[in-house]
Amino acid sequence: YFILLITTVSLFSCSKDNASGEIIPPRDYAAQYATDLNDIEEYLKTYYIEDVSPDVVTKISKIPTGGTQASIYSYLNSPTFPKLLSKEVSLHDITYKLYYLVLREGTGTSPSNADAVLAAYKGDYLSRQTVAGVTTFSATQFEEVKYPQQMFSLLTTIPGWGETFPEFKTGTYSSNTDGTVSYSGFGAGVMFLPSGLGYYNAGSASIPAYAPLVFSFKLYEITRLDTDGDGILNFEEDLDGDGYMRVLAKGVVNPDDTDGDGIPNFLDTDDDGDGVS
Numbered sequence: 001y002f003i004l005l006i007t008t009v010s011l012f013s014c015s016k017d018n019a020s021g022e023i024i025p026p027r028d029y030a031a032q033y034a035t036d037l038n039d040i041e042e043y044l045k046t047y048y049i050e051d052v053s054p055d056v057v058t059k060i061s062k063i064p065t066g067g068t069q070a071s072i073y074s075y076l077n078s079p080t081f082p083k084l085l086s087k088e089v090s091l092h093d094i095t096y097k098l099y100y101l102v103l104r105e106g107t108g109t110s111p112s113n114a115d116a117v118l119a120a121y122k123g124d125y126l127s128r129q130t131v132a133g134v135t136t137f138s139a140t141q142f143e144e145v146k147y148p149q150q151m152f153s154l155l156t157t158i159p160g161w162g163e164t165f166p167e168f169k170t171g172t173y174s175s176n177t178d179g180t181v182s183y184s185g186f187g188a189g190v191m192f193l194p195s196g197l198g199y200y201n202a203g204s205a206s207i208p209a210y211a212p213l214v215f216s217f218k219l220y221e222i223t224r225l226d227t228d229g230d231g232i233l234n235f236e237e238d239l240d241g242d243g244y245m246r247v248l249a250k251g252v253v254n255p256d257d258t259d260g261d262g263i264p265n266f267l268d269t270d271d272d273g274d275g276v277s
Contacts, residue, residue: 026200026201027201027210029092029093029094029196030094032194032195032196032200032210033094033096033194033196035210036194036195036196036210036212037097037194039126039128039137039212040099040126040192040194040212041073042137043072043126043137043139043192043212043214044071044072044073044084044099044192045071045072045073046062046063046071046137047060047061047062047063047071047072047139048060048061048063048067048069048070048071048072049072049082049101049190052081052082052103053103054081054103054104054186054187054188054189054218055184055188057122057146057216058103058122058188058190058216060072060124060139060190060214060216062139072084072101072190075101081102081103081104081105082101082102082103083101083102084099084100084101084102085099085100085101085102085167086098086099086100087100087163087167089159089163089197091159091196091197092196094196096194096196096197098160098163098164098191098192098193098194098197099191099192100164100167100189100190100191100192101189101190101191101192102167102168102187102189103188103189103190104185104186104187104188104189105168105169105187106168106169106170106171106185106186106187106188106219107169107170107171107172107185107186108169108170108171108172108185108186109169109170109222110166110167110168110169110170110222110243111154111165111166111170111219111222111235111243112154112166112234112235112238112243112244112245113154113155113162113163113165113166113243113244113245113246114154114155114162114225114227114234114235114238114245114266115153115154115222115223115224115225115234115235116151116152116153116154116222116223116225117151117152117154117161117165117219117221117222117223118148118150118151118152118219118220118221118222118223119145119148119152119165119217119218119219119220120145120146120147120148120217120218120220121143121144121145121148121215121216121217121218122141122143122144122145122215122216122217123141123142123143123144123213123214123215124139124140124141124142124213124214124215125139125140125142125207125208125211125212125213125214126138126139126211126212126213126214127140127208127211139214142205142206142207148220151221151222151223153225155225155227158193158197158198158199158213159196159197159198160191160193160197160198160213160215161191161215163197163244164189164191164193165217165219166243166244167189168187168188168189168219169186169187169219170186170187170219170220170221170222171183171184171185171186171187171219171220172184172185173220173221183218183220186218186219186220187218187219188217188218188219189216189217190214190215190216190217191213191214191215191217192212192213192214193212193213193214193215194212195209195210195211195212195213198211198212198213199211199213227266227267228266228267228268228269229269230269230271230277234266237256237264237265237266237271238256238266239255239256239258239265240255240256245264245265245266246264247262247263247264247267248262248264250262258271258272258273259271259272259273260273261273
């Protein structure tokens, strides 16, 4: 009975990508990334931010035909804010180019990719639809959290969050007489994620599989975590101080793995491999 139950659950939990119910294996990461990058760069060149102030809700709209609005891409490597930057992320045996727009860096403290964040955010997914031979490109909102009530561990969110939030800082906050909290000086920006740094073939709720994602966000606060419970906070086990700690492929030198056992220190209760915690 147990084997039958597991088999049934496995069959129904597998994603079926066509009407016949045939199980389709995931697409090749490199091929899908090339498509995603093309979509993201088209979005950056054809959409604009209506108000670039980091203190307002970020509204991104498509540049109308004949419009003169400055595209998001026009801020690429700008010496002033807003500025569009990019970084390389090695994952799935390929190197992703992750674009992120900095509206304000923030005045406080940056999280590491192994901390938790309190952030307001709005998410859209990018898609193409062909109707009667005409293909349209659009961005569809799937979620918005204006007043966050809980921290999200960057270790359990999609990879793109953990790769982007350490590039920003928190601000300051004060309590109001009505019990609410006011934030100021916080980091604010927009991240543009290929599906390999998002939900990839799994999708999520209304987000279709292989959809690039766009998140506008405001970083209000962070919580330092101690994942391995050794009394030393994760960010204190970031030996090279770059804000990122990762599990790397076997044989790759990890600057945050003291004993070279393949387990980075923030996950290793015996960092130096001497048999003593």
